Structures are given as structure tokens and as C-alpha cells.
Amino acid sequence: MNPNIFNRKEISTGIFFNAIPETKFKTNLISLRFIAPLDPKTAAKNALLFPVLLRGSVNFPDIGSIRKEEESVYDTDIADGVYKRGDSQILEIRTSLLDNRFSIDGMDITERAIRLLSDILFSPLMENGAFCEEYVESEKQMLIDDIRAQINDKRRYAAQRLSEEMFSDDVFGVCELGTVESVEAITASALTAQYQELFSRARIEIFAVGNFDFGSLRETFRVLFSHARRGYLYEQETKPLARARDEVKTVYERQNVSQGKLSMGFYTGITVKSPDYTAMQLLNIVYGAGVTSKLFLNVREKLSLCYYCGSSENSQKGFLTVHSGIEFKNEKKAADEILAQLKEIQKGNVSESELRDAKLALIDSAERIADSVGNMLNWYFSCVMNGEMITPAEKCEKILAVTAQDVVRVSQSIRLDTYYFLCAKEENA
Amino acid sequence: MSDQNIIRKTNEFGETYYYTKHRSGLDIYVIPKDFATNYAVFATRYGAIDNCFKVEGEESFHEVPDGIAHYLEHKMFENEDGIDTFSRFAQYGASANAYTSATMTAYLFSCTKHLKENLEILLDYVSKPYFTPENVEKERGIIAQEIRMYEDNPGSAIYYNLLQAMYEKHQTRVDVAGTVDSIARITPELLYDCYYTFYNFSNMTLCVSGRVDMDTVLEIADRVLPEREPKKIVRHYHEEGSAVYKKRVSAEFEVSRPMFLLGVKDMNISDDPQIRMKKRVAMSILTDMLFGPTSDFAIDVYESGLVNGFDASYDHSFDSSRIFLEGETDEPETVYANFLAYLEANRKNGLCEEDFKRIKRATYASYIKVFDSTKLAREFTHMIHDDCDPFEFGDALKNVTFDEVCALFDELFREDRYAMSVITPPSEA
Numbered sequence: 001m002n003p004n005i006f007n008r009k010e011i012s013t014g015i016f017f018n019a020i021p022e023t024k025f026k027t028n029l030i031s032l033r034f035i036a037p038l039d040p041k042t043a044a045k046n047a048l049l050f051p052v053l054l055r056g057s058v059n060f061p062d063i064g065s066i067r068k069e070e071e072s073v074y075d076t077d078i079a080d081g082v083y084k085r086g087d088s089q090i091l092e093i094r095t096s097l098l099d100n101r102f103s104i105d106g107m108d109i110t111e112r113a114i115r116l117l118s119d120i121l122f123s124p125l126m127e128n129g130a131f132c133e134e135y136v137e138s139e140k141q142m143l144i145d146d147i148r149a150q151i152n153d154k155r156r157y158a159a160q161r162l163s164e165e166m167f168s169d170d171v172f173g174v175c176e177l178g179t180v181e182s183v184e185a186i187t188a189s190a191l192t193a194q195y196q197e198l199f200s201r202a203r204i205e206i207f208a209v210g211n212f213d214f215g216s217l218r219e220t221f222r223v224l225f226s227h228a229r230r231g232y233l234y235e236q237e238t239k240p241l242a243r244a245r246d247e248v249k250t251v252y253e254r255q256n257v258s259q260g261k262l263s264m265g266f267y268t269g270i271t272v273k274s275p276d277y278t279a280m281q282l283l284n285i286v287y288g289a290g291v292t293s294k295l296f297l298n299v300r301e302k303l304s305l306c307y308y309c310g311s312s313e314n315s316q317k318g319f320l321t322v323h324s325g326i327e328f329k330n331e332k333k334a335a336d337e338i339l340a341q342l343k344e345i346q347k348g349n350v351s352e353s354e355l356r357d358a359k360l361a362l363i364d365s366a367e368r369i370a371d372s373v374g375n376m377l378n379w380y381f382s383c384v385m386n387g388e389m390i391t392p393a394e395k396c397e398k399i400l401a402v403t404a405q406d407v408v409r410v411s412q413s414i415r416l417d418t419y420y421f422l423c424a425k426e427e428n429a
Numbered sequence: 430m431s432d433q434n435i436i437r438k439t440n441e442f443g444e445t446y447y448y449t450k451h452r453s454g455l456d457i458y459v460i461p462k463d464f465a466t467n468y469a470v471f472a473t474r475y476g477a478i479d480n481c482f483k484v485e486g487e488e489s490f491h492e493v494p495d496g497i498a499h500y501l502e503h504k505m506f507e508n509e510d511g512i513d514t515f516s517r518f519a520q521y522g523a524s525a526n527a528y529t530s531a532t533m534t535a536y537l538f539s540c541t542k543h544l545k546e547n548l549e550i551l552l553d554y555v556s557k558p559y560f561t562p563e564n565v566e567k568e569r570g571i572i573a574q575e576i577r578m579y580e581d582n583p584g585s586a587i588y589y590n591l592l593q594a595m596y597e598k599h600q601t602r603v604d605v606a607g608t609v610d611s612i613a614r615i616t617p618e619l620l621y622d623c624y625y626t627f628y629n630f631s632n633m634t635l636c637v638s639g640r641v642d643m644d645t646v647l648e649i650a651d652r653v654l655p656e657r658e659p660k661k662i663v664r665h666y667h668e669e670g671s672a673v674y675k676k677r678v679s680a681e682f683e684v685s686r687p688m689f690l691l692g693v694k695d696m697n698i699s700d701d702p703q704i705r706m707k708k709r710v711a712m713s714i715l716t717d718m719l720f721g722p723t724s725d726f727a728i729d730v731y732e733s734g735l736v737n738g739f740d741a742s743y744d745h746s747f748d749s750s751r752i753f754l755e756g757e758t759d760e761p762e763t764v765y766a767n768f769l770a771y772l773e774a775n776r777k778n779g780l781c782e783e784d785f786k787r788i789k790r791a792t793y794a795s796y797i798k799v800f801d802s803t804k805l806a807r808e809f810t811h812m813i814h815d816d817c818d819p820f821e822f823g824d825a826l827k828n829v830t831f832d833e834v835c836a837l838f839d840e841l842f843r844e845d846r847y848a849m850s851v852i853t854p855p856s857e858a
Contacts, residue, residue, distance in 0.1 A: 024463065026442075026801050064728045068787070071723050075791035075798075098794045102442065138734055145737045145757065148685035154581045256683050256855065259577035290524070291515040301513070304570030307578055325578045353520070360522030367541040371466045372802065 006380060006389075007214070011222040013230040015204045018384065019214040020376050026099055028110070028210030029373040030117070030217075033381065034091040034202040037234050038171050043089060044178025045186055045194040048136075048143055050080035050093050052191060055135035058123040060116065069116050074098040076113045078120065084176040085385065086238030086316030091198070093121065096373075099211050110212060118224050124195070130188040131195070140183050147177050155308075158261035158422045159323055165251050166265040166418040170241070172317055200231040205384060209373040240271045240318040244415035251420045258424070260328045262335060265321050265418040266342075270410055272315040272386050278362075278398045279406040284313040285358035286350055286407060287342065288322055292357055294341040299324060305334050320414065328423050335419070345411045350404045362399050366392040435643055440820045444800050446809070447643045453654045454631030458809055458819075459646055460638040467544045467639030468803040470810045471555050472535040475627035477607075478600035478666065478748055479532075484626060485661035493623060494614040496572075496607015499529040501620050503568050505536065509559045517554070523547040529605050532748050533814055534627075537807070544641055545649060552635070552653040558624045560617040569612060576606050583682040583852045587690045587755075590678045591850035595694045597674035598667035601749045631659040636810045638803040666748075671696045672845040679851040686737070687853045689761040691768065694846040695750040702747075702816035709745040710825040711837045716743040716752055717788045718780060718834070719772075726771050730756070736764060746815045752841070761851045772842050780838060785831045793826055 007019040036046055060066045070076045074097070081092040097113045125132045151157050160175075167173030204225070208217055244267035270280040288295035288311025299309040309324035326334045369375045369392045383389050390398075436448045447459045476498050483490045505527070506514040518525040523540035536555050540547050579585040589604050596602040606612075637646055673694050699705050720726050720741030730736035736756035743752045758764050799805050812819040 027798050062728075063731060064723065067723045067728070071787050071791040074794035098797065102794070102797055104790075138732070141734055142737050145686060149757070150685075152583055152682075152684045155578070258580045259574065290519075292513070292519040296515075297513075300571060301567075304567055305574075307571055307575035325574060327574070327577075353516075357516065357519035357522075360519065361524065364522040364524065364541050368466045368539075371464045 008384065009218065011218060012225050012228070014202075014233045015225050015228075015230070016206065016384070017218045017221055018205060018207045018380060019212075019218070020207065020209040020380060021211070021214065022209065022370075022373070022376065023211045025210050025373055026102060027373060028097055028099055028212060029207070029377060030095040030097070030114075031207045031209075031377055032093050032121075033205045033207070034198055035205065035234075035236060035385075036089045036091065036198060036202050037236060038084060038087050038089045038174050038176065040171075040174050040179075040182070042194065043174055043176060044143070044182035045191055046089055046091055046198065047082045047177045048139055048183065048186060048191060049195055049198065050091060051139045051143065052131055052135050053120050053124050054078065054080060055139060056125040056132065057119040058125060059119045061125050066116070066120070073107070073112045073116065074103065074109050076109070076116070078113075078117060082176050084172070087171050088236060088238065089176050091202075093117070101211075110217075114217075114220060122224060122227065126192075130192040133188045136186070136188040136191055140186060143177060143183050144180050147175070147180055147183065154255075154257055154259075154261055154422065155323070155325065158263045158420065159321065161251075161253065161422070162263035162265050162321060162323075162418060162420040165249060165420055166319070167317075170239075199228045201234050203233055203236065205381065207377050207381065209376050238316050240316070241267050241269070243267060243269075244417040248416050249418045251418070253420070253422050254425045255422060256425055257422065259325045260331060260424070261422040262324045262326055262331060262338075263321060263420040263422075264335070264338060264416060265319055265420075267413075267415045267417045268313065268318050268320050268410075269413045271318045276406065276410045277315065278395075279402045279410045280313055281362060282355065282358045282399070282402055283345065283407045283410055284311055284320060285361055286354050287311050287345060290361060292354075294344065294354075295322065295338065298341055299334060299337050303333070303337060305330050305337070309334070309338070319417070331421055331423070339416070342411070342414065345408060346414070348408050350407050352404065355402075355404050355407065359399050359402070363396045366395045366399070433647060438818075438820055440823055442797060442800070444820075446819065449643065449647070451630070451647065451650050451654070453650065453657065454629070454659050455650065455654065456634045456813065457643070457646055457650065458634065458636040458813065459641060459643045460636070460803075460806065460809065461641060462638055462803050464639055464803050465541045466539050466803050467541070467547075467637070467641060468537070468539045468806045469548055469551055469635070469637045470535050470537045470806045471551050471633065471635050472533055472810050472814065473627050473633045474532065474814055475534050475623070475632070476530050476532040477603045477605040479627065479664055480600055480603065481665040481667075482626060483663050485663055490665050491622065493619055494607060495603050495611040496605070497615055497619060497623055498534055498627075499605050499607065500568065500572060500612055500615050501623055502527050502529045502534050502536075503572060504560055504565065504620060505555060505558065507559050507564045508554060508557070514550070514554045517550045518547060521546045521550070525551075531601055531603070531605065532746070533810070535807070535810060539803070544639065545645060548637065548646065548649050549653055552649060555628070556654055558621065558628070560620045562617055565615065565617050565620065572606065572612055573609050576609055576612075579606065583684050583688060586680055586682065587688055587850050587852050590680060591690045591692050591753075591848060594675040594678040594848040594850060595673045595692050595751070596669055599669035600666055626660065626662060629657055629660045629662075630654060632662060634810060634813050636806040636813070638806040638809075669696060673848040676848055677851070678848070679853060681855050682852050684852055684854055686757045687759060687761055687851060688757050689755065689764060689849055689851050691754040691765065691847065691849045693752040693841060694848065695745075695752075695841055697840065698745070698747065698750050705745065705747065705815065706817050706821055706825050707829070707833070708750075708837065710822065710829045711833050712743050712745050712750075712752070713792060714785065714788055714829060715834050715837050715841075716741050717792065718784050719775065719838075720752075720754055721788065723784070723787070726767070730764065730767070735760065735767070746811075761849065765849055768847075769844070775838070780831075780835055782831050785834060789826070789829065793823070796823055796826060
């Protein structure tokens, strides 16, 4: 990847077109990301918006015609996504399309795919000045199902419950899909108003990754978005976690499960804005990310307490979590060991080989970015969101500069904040 | 060094692979690709279905506990010098992993640097078993927690419940991890017995993709792989009828909404890999025509709200052939009745040739996309283990005709071959 050819231009107020040229792939990617504040009042509406748009447009009025057009255009895939990033809710519509050089019948794949995408985004099927009622109601039901289905996968459920409990007094605790009640309350006209608001006020980051005529693609998007009346942009700022709770918040939840899920949330105080952020990433690897970490080697390999026990850090809010699946009766043993391993780092027990392996792992992941359109998109998206243009090669230099003392130093601020255990109902325990 | 007979093959969109049979009996495939990430898979034709076997010349079959192939995979990471395999890879920045399926155990790594060193570690550790009573015992707790984790996972339960309803005797019904009881019977002796039977190089493949050439791989294989006498393995798979064993199976889980997984059983699997390849391609297209995203069935269950997350998939290889339909629904029996009626209507009206053409092209596009990552070493390995030339899928796809797909439709669907597995929320509120 040649970082010099990454090109970014504002095509309308708060709307940016980012070009990432790369010719080695057979698949190209166009992603539009709308950045909105994470807010309990709008989370559900925002989450519902793209699924409703994907139900039908003026020229492709139902899901069958949209899907058939995608299939006809060499299996183009237009999909939506909803993510949480710090205190923002990110709404994505992503188009994955085959490169034109593989067209066997002369079809301009890019042109046809963009035509479909723009119809979906800008010409939704309307009735009486609002989105089609039937589509709104049907997608509401599916979103409600998805929210309720969060309980199905216990591993993810425990992680999400920890986050909810840890951030119960913070906007970050808001679920990016909204709540069942807030989805139920949405009307077709309220959703239509939110659509106009979002297209008017959200910062919009458009990314094209792969092999395109970028000049003409940028012009296409400029013209498309020239119809959007841009208003005051949303105020967008993430408030990092200020400190750990004075007293650890402890939550036990009981369900009919055969394995306990132990989740712990720690305050770190270090976000991507901090000069110590790379040291925090390395600390996370040494402590609990991956198969050579202290948690894996001790909680799993030495004590045989679990199949998985791992940590991850959050670059936006400044916290770290540990998740593990264990026998109910081993709860205390596992929790003690998880804390003891953190204590080891805080005492200064980080070996040169642990640090070297962690650096190699982080460098390896930076070097892989050039191998996938999705990774390149995520890398440059982070850059523009963090306001720091850095190439993977520059990141590698930062990684190499971190010392064991740096890792130990950043560990000093880490405090346990929230403790969550999903366990069996009393009668089975 | 290269007195080896090396075969080079190129496909129509410029991808190349090299193949040779190493003197150890190992099949080696190299797929050069100009990507930063190198990917290697060292695999044996040995999985959960191989629980009854002998070496040619032996009088009686060995019957071993379920879950042993998977247990063996875990134990391969142990080394006589006490140095953990993961840390060996970590010092060269590679991320390593392994997995066991019904028919295969695969050891893999990916890395951006030190390909030679990492490849050497891969070949070395997989060719040196080291099992002791202590290290085998230690693993029992870890694997028991892995099994418990899956016990709480409705997706895993619904799948194995279905296999155990579809198949009465054939080992395809065996859970890869085994059960807490079956793994209790695993000893170092049994592990060695399985190891020396199935980890014979003539039963194995190595597939490497990235910035690599065959000479490099051969040099390492020559140096690292020990001499082992080739063995001919005789596997006994239990005879299985064409009808399903049970039509219905259900279980209760703490899920938000009932889930179904419907299976169509097919026991007509040819011994000729060419015929299997042709059938696989026809089955892929037929599955999409009938139940893919643009099928009337999928669109109807979506628009009516009957099913959320509907998906269809198929398998066709030497050990199993089947089609699966899945999703979440309040009314699994209505889905089943609609499925029967839909097939009946298609039988009466015939399949649509327009759909065939569109889906054939889309399938071709998605086949091209597989080549966008060095991870394709995994797809290659699966093809090779089914005795297929990895490039032939593309040729077979070009040659498949509408009539062949129609003939397959007539052959596959019979009411005594359908089984459905259902997961429901607990009956007490």
C-alpha cells in the first residue's frame, strides 16, 4: 500500500470522499459511514433506517428485485451495519463488488452497482410522504427479534451485559440497536424524519477501496449528495471513562446454563489520544490477548480452569475487559488468578520475550492491513476519526519504541470497576 | 534438490499453483500470491468420523472413544522440551491455530515475516508427538470446558441434534469434541495409536500460499520430516440407509425465539471425485435456485415475517451430502409445511432457466472472490482432501447445464429424507 495515494476530499459540508487505490484485489469496496451521536432517543431509529431502505426503492420496489439486481451484477453485496464507536453510533452501508476486469459480458459492474446503491439511498419507496408502512413494521419486528436474540449466545451476552452494567450511568451503555420499547414506538413518519435529519446533520465518510476511476466516482457521489440539504452538523465527542468506581460494582445473573461466564471490566484511563496508547495495546497482548498471554498460560494452561480466557482494550473510552467460561465452583479461583496476573504486570513482571512476542504480534497485524479491502477501510476510517493520519509502517515504528517500563507504567492506572458472573439458577448450582 | 516432479497449473484468471508429492509421501501444494500475509495448512485426513479403523494387514478394527481426533489436536501443541508451540510461533510473529472437523485435522499459521522459520516449526511440531499421563490429564479439564461452552450454545446443539436425527449409524453424527464421558477414556496409548495411524505423511497434505516458492518448501520438508513407512488405512464407516433416522428432534434452550434447522439427506455419493465435483456444482446452484436469497421461498418467508435470518447451505463431499435450511420462527411446522408445498409446486411447474443463468453467473463471481486472500490455502485443502483439483470447480461451474440441475432436483427431494431439529425457549415462563 502506498500511503501517499490515500486521498481525502470534502465534497459537501461534512461529507468526505476517501480514495484508497489498490489494484491487487478482485473485489472492490464502497462504504458509506454515517456518524451520529449515540443517544437513547435516536439509537433505535438509526438502527432501523438502512434495513428499511434496503427493503425497496423507486426502481427496485421490493426485496426480491433488489436481491435479483445484486445477483445479476456479479453477486454484488449491499449490506448495512450498526456499530458503536466511543459515544458515536456508526451506520454503515457497504457495497462489495467484483472488479470490472472480470466482467464476461461487458457489463460495467461498478456503474450498475452504484446505480442500485444510489436508488436505495436516495429514492426510497414512499407512500403519503413517508416510508412504506409495511416495510417499517416488518423491519421493526426483525430488529426487535435481533435485540431479543442477544441472549442466545451466552459468550457475547455476558460481554454485552458487562458493558451495560459498567456504563449504566454513561451514554456508552446505550445499546446500538436500541431497546425493544424504543423500536416499538417508531412510526413510519418518525423514521422518515430521522432519515432527513441524518442525511442533513451526520458527518458522512465515504470510502472507496480498490480499483476505481476515483475522480469520476467522487464526482458521482458529489452530485448524489448535492440533493441532501446539509444543516448544522452533530456535535461529536467521546467522553473517556473518568475513573474507576470507588467500590467495585458486582453483578450476579442466573440463567439455565451449564457453564459460568465471568466478565470483568477495568478502568485504564488510556485512550487512542494518549501518547501511551501503543503501550496499552502491548499490555493487553501481554496480559490477555492471544495464546501466549499471561491469562492463557496461567488460567487455562497451568490451572486448566477454562477453554477461553482473554482480554481486550477499548481505544475510545479507556477500559479493558476480561472474559472467561468456567465451572461455577471455580469462580473465585479464576477471578483471583485473573487479578493476580494483572498484579504481576503492575509489579514489573514483564519479560523481554513477552514484550518482543507482543510487539511482533502487533506489527504482524499492522502489516496485514494491505491484504484486505476491509482492513484498509477500517484502518483509514480510524485515522480520519482519530484525526491522526498514520500509515501501518509508522505504527510499526511506534510499536518498536515501547519499552517494558512503559508497559508497567501504563498498568499502574488499571483498576477493577465492574464484576459480572453469569451462573446457573440456584437449584442446579 | 529439485529432482522432484513438480506440476504447475494456471487457471483462466491468472492464478497458479504448484504440486508435488514429496518423498515422505506428503502432497505439497504451493500457491504463490503477492500478498504480505503467508498462510500454511498442514492437515491429515483424520476427523471425528474415523473412530473405527485398522492398518492394512491387521486383523481387527480399533474402536476408539469419540472426540479423540480433537483431543489429539489439542495435545499436538505439547513438546518434549516443555516449550509451548504457540510461543515458538510467537517469537517469529506468526499466529497459529488448529481445528478438527468430521473428516480433517488441520494445523495452520499465518505470518507476514519469517515464513521459513514458521514453516519449519509447523512441520516439526506436527511430526513429533509427545503425550504423557500428566499432560493428557491436564487437557481433560480444558476440553471439558470447551464441551460445556458448546452445551450452552443453541447453534451447536441444533446442528448435532439434526445430524443425530438424520443419520442412524454413520459416524457423521458424531460430535467432534466428544462428550465429557467419552473423553474420560482417552489415554496416551490411544493417542499414540491414532497418531501413528493417521499422521502418516501419505495421509497428509501441506498447502502454502503467499510470497513463497516450491523449492523453499521442499528444502524444509526434506530437512524436517522424519522417514516413516507408508501405511494403508482401512476405515470402517457404518452402513447408512437413504431415509432419515428420525423426522423430528427438539430441545429447550434459553433462547428468545424458536429456531429450526431442516436437513435434506442424500446418500448418493460417488466414489469418483470427478462425478462428486459435478454434483457439488449442481447442488450449489440448485440450493441457491430453490432457497437462496432471490428464491421465492426465501423472499416469501422474509416478507411474511415467518422466518428471521433464513439461510440455506449445502455439503457434498466423500463423507456427506445434504442441504440445510435454517432460521428463527415461531412456527417451525408451518415452515416445514411451506417447504413441502413449495417443492411440490416446483415439481409441477418446473425450475426457471432464467434463475439458473443468473445464479450460475453469481456463483462464478463468488468463486473468483475466494482468490482475494492467501487464506484460500484452507479452501484448497478441503478440495484436495476430497480428491479434487482445486481449479476444477471453476471449470465444472462453466460446464454445468440447466438439465443437470433439473435432474438433481428430481433425484434429491423425497419426503423420507427430511428431518428437522428445533430449539424452543423453556416451556415454564
